[in-house]
Amino acid sequence: xxxxxxxxxxxxxxxxxxxxxxxxxxxxxxxxxxxxxxxxxxxxxxxxxxxxxxxxxxxxxxxxxxxxxxxxxxxxxxxxxxxxxxxxxxxxxxxxxxxxxxxxxxxxxxxxxxxxxxxxxxxxxxxxxxxxxxxxxxxxxxxxxxxxxxxxxxxxxxxxxxxxxxxxxxxxxxxxxxxxxxxxxxxxxxxxxxxxxxxxxxxxxxxxxxxxxxxxxxxxxxxxxxxxxxxxxxxxxxxxxxxxxxxxxxxxxxxxxxxxxxxxxxxxxxxxxxxxxxxxxxxxxxxxxxxxxxxxxxxxxxxxxxxxxxxxxxxxxxxxxxxxxxxxxxxxxxxxxxxxxxxxxxxxxxxxxxxxxxxxxxxxxxxxxxxxxxxxxxxxxxxxxxxxxxxxxxxxxxxxxxxxxxxxxxxxxxxxxxxxxxxxxxxxxxxxxxxxxxxxxxxxxxxxxxxxxxxxxxxxxxxxxxxxxxxxxxxxxxxxxxxxxxxxxxxxxxxxxxxxxxxxxxxxxxxxxxxxxxxxxxxxxxxxxxxxxxxxxxxxxxxxxxxxxxxxxxxxxxxxxxxxxxxxxxxxxxxxxxxxxxxxxxxxxxxxxxxxxxxxxxxxxxxxxxxxxxxxxxxxxxxxxxxxxxxxxxxxxxxxxxxxxxxxxxxxxxxxxxxxxxxxxxxxxxxxxxxxxxxxxxxxxxxxxxxxxxxxxxxxxxxxxxxxxxxxxxxxxxxxxxxxxxxxxxxxxxxxxxxxxxxxxxxxxxxxxxxxxxxxxxxxxxxxx
DNA sequence: CAGTGAGCGAGCTTCCGCTTGACTT
Numbered sequence: 001x002x003x004x005x006x007x008x009x010x011x012x013x014x015x016x017x018x019x020x021x022x023x024x025x026x027x028x029x030x031x032x033x034x035x036x037x038x039x040x041x042x043x044x045x046x047x048x049x050x051x052x053x054x055x056x057x058x059x060x061x062x063x064x065x066x067x068x069x070x071x072x073x074x075x076x077x078x079x080x081x082x083x084x085x086x087x088x089x090x091x092x093x094x095x096x097x098x099x100x101x102x103x104x105x106x107x108x109x110x111x112x113x114x115x116x117x118x119x120x121x122x123x124x125x126x127x128x129x130x131x132x133x134x135x136x137x138x139x140x141x142x143x144x145x146x147x148x149x150x151x152x153x154x155x156x157x158x159x160x161x162x163x164x165x166x167x168x169x170x171x172x173x174x175x176x177x178x179x180x181x182x183x184x185x186x187x188x189x190x191x192x193x194x195x196x197x198x199x200x201x202x203x204x205x206x207x208x209x210x211x212x213x214x215x216x217x218x219x220x221x222x223x224x225x226x227x228x229x230x231x232x233x234x235x236x237x238x239x240x241x242x243x244x245x246x247x248x249x250x251x252x253x254x255x256x257x258x259x260x261x262x263x264x265x266x267x268x269x270x271x272x273x274x275x276x277x278x279x280x281x282x283x284x285x286x287x288x289x290x291x292x293x294x295x296x297x298x299x300x301x302x303x304x305x306x307x308x309x310x311x312x313x314x315x316x317x318x319x320x321x322x323x324x325x326x327x328x329x330x331x332x333x334x335x336x337x338x339x340x341x342x343x344x345x346x347x348x349x350x351x352x353x354x355x356x357x358x359x360x361x362x363x364x365x366x367x368x369x370x371x372x373x374x375x376x377x378x379x380x381x382x383x384x385x386x387x388x389x390x391x392x393x394x395x396x397x398x399x400x401x402x403x404x405x406x407x408x409x410x411x412x413x414x415x416x417x418x419x420x421x422x423x424x425x426x427x428x429x430x431x432x433x434x435x436x437x438x439x440x441x442x443x444x445x446x447x448x449x450x451x452x453x454x455x456x457x458x459x460x461x462x463x464x465x466x467x468x469x470x471x472x473x474x475x476x477x478x479x480x481x482x483x484x485x486x487x488x489x490x491x492x493x494x495x496x497x498x499x500x501x502x503x504x505x506x507x508x509x510x511x512x513x514x515x516x517x518x519x520x521x522x523x524x525x526x527x528x529x530x531x532x533x534x535x536x537x538x539x540x541x542x543x544x545x546x547x548x549x550x551x552x553x554x555x556x557x558x559x560x561x562x563x564x565x566x567x568x569x570x571x572x573x574x575x576x577x578x579x580x581x582x583x584x585x586x587x588x589x590x591x592x593x594x595x596x597x598x599x600x601x602x603x604x605x606x607x608x609x610x611x612x613x614x615x616x617x618x619x620x621x622x623x624x625x626x627x628x629x630x631x632x633x634x635x636x637x638x639x640x641x642x643x644x645x646x647x648x649x650x651x652x653x654x655x656x657x658x659x660x661x662x663x664x665x666x667x668x669x670x671x672x673x674x675x676x677x678x679x680x681x682x683x684x685x686x687x688x689x690x691x692x693x694x695x696x697x698x699x700x701x702x703x704x705x706x707x708x709x710x711x712x713x714x715x716x717x718x719x720x721x722x723x724x725x726x727x728x729x730x731x732x733x734x735x736x737x738x739x740x741x742x743x744x745x746x747x748x749x750x751x752x753x754x755x756x757x758x759x760x761x762x763x764x765x766x767x768x769x
Numbered sequence: 770c771a772g773t774g775a776g777c778g779a780g781c782t783t784c785c786g787c788t789t790g791a792c793t794t
Binding site: 009010011029030031032033034036037059060062063081082085086087089090136139140142143144145146147148149150151152154155160161162163164165166167168277281289462463465466469470607608609626628664665666669671673678680723724730732 | 771773774775776781782783784785786787788789790
């Protein structure tokens, strides 16, 4: 029996640490928190000074039982959870849940997983810091109170099953308000003037592109300017050279990894986390949920060696970065390769790409600055006081740029500055072409998942472990959608001076095309409007920052946690009660007009099942008619005509085999109903205009497919079938489906035996687990 | 992923942060 039990949070970490410690140590993991507030009720006893009602999390019962058993026989239990608020609380919950004896329990912490760090920690044990634990309890209880008291208000005033919370509601607010900014944005256009010159000198002939720093508001001004250029001489007035520097970005945190993987690899926030987890579990990278930019001394040393070997000593510059984020708790290192000497790893393509990104970022962070020379050339116009300007950039020493450069969100405006041709002051230039192109001011950009994470981190809302789940929550609740939206065609004017004449053209371009951006839904808009009106304090962008300050005071022992909660709760609960009493139902209702047939009002609003159109009042004797909005429609934009269209369905399109065929719109798109069977329309079909002939075609097509659907059935077992599906053959057992493995030795679907099927099902079930 | 096609109305929904598992003897 082991003398010592060490408990950490993650099993991968446990495995690593066990190797460093001797035989006397057994290392286990708690898999994060083991206890939480009761899930069924509020879980906070308000009358009894907000005493939390904790219970062992259902899926941790086994873990707790096992740890308890080992702890009983151990001489000493070492609680080695992370050294931050949550980690301290996990240790305390472990003490409580495992009923540990304080005399034989020691609390230790380390920030990096190296043998020396761990042995040092073992040499310096301490007791649990109850102030820090209290700060966590305050955080937990506050979040529960906010979430579980506001959400039911939403169920009554807006729609059932909705949710509100300190983090998610602010995330939604960001997206809603950004959309409003875009909507109210006043676009202005101006003319940007770009000239192309030819320069001939001792070095040869070259093209020089230059731009006028001033933009013209009116086309007439641009035209006047171009006219003054017709007889003008162009001479280089000045050449200015300035040295410049570029520094590498710090190593990855969770947030910056998500941003860069999104920009450079096109990964969603959750995909990044899944792949990072795989790399972590196979020991290839350090822990992926971190807010720290720190690298261990060991890592710095290896980085230096790797850079020297690969690029030479001049490329080395060791640095330790400091975090900018105030909310950072820095319980871990930055995200880096475990073994920096490995530039690549084995794995699937996603793992390889993410690993290489992490490797480059880490290595670059320890490399020398890039040295640049920025040149600005000013070109005089003999007929005009304005000057053209050409800018160039030369890299004198590439430094870290040899490996990696961080991307920016606004890729469009980052003009490429190239190398300028050699030239001297006073040299004259030959005008080839001058263009004045109408350009439009840009509204602020919509958030992507990754740029939302960046903003959330700036506001201090959410933690590395919650960025990805929060983003899925607000999409699951249908407050926001990640979508691709078509752009619009826009006209713009262009004036071109070639030779002695100015040519005028009207051209078109596509604008406003969006991909993978977050848009608020009707529900998101209505819920946000409601929350901002009745709970402005909670929705305030500084709410988290201000409560965090109080949590810090609790952690420092200056404040008592349940007093802080009491001060918050009293006015907050009053707010809840007042809102329940005074606020009306919020449905985002908008009157579209009157229905010409019945003369009744037509509304667009949020219903029990989402956004919909309603004809007539709910107080009328005759019940109102309802129709749900379709994808792409919104309460705000839907017109009376579009709304009335929706009531033309279901529509009879003809008869077939003596039975009527109805075209209608369902949850999953338009369909034809015939003889109680459903037939989905195809993308090109429109339920409003589909003909009887086409409907029959669809019915026959599906019948044929159904006939060919069954590839094989078995006498032994009627519940197993080999079927032909949308994506090729598959095996179906009861209601579950299993994919037929491909590759060498795999049989054709037709040749599968009953035994083969059983085996595939067995394997499929194992995989799912 | 492999199918689906509500609108009655009883009983349910909900937070943020930690962390990945898993059936027996």
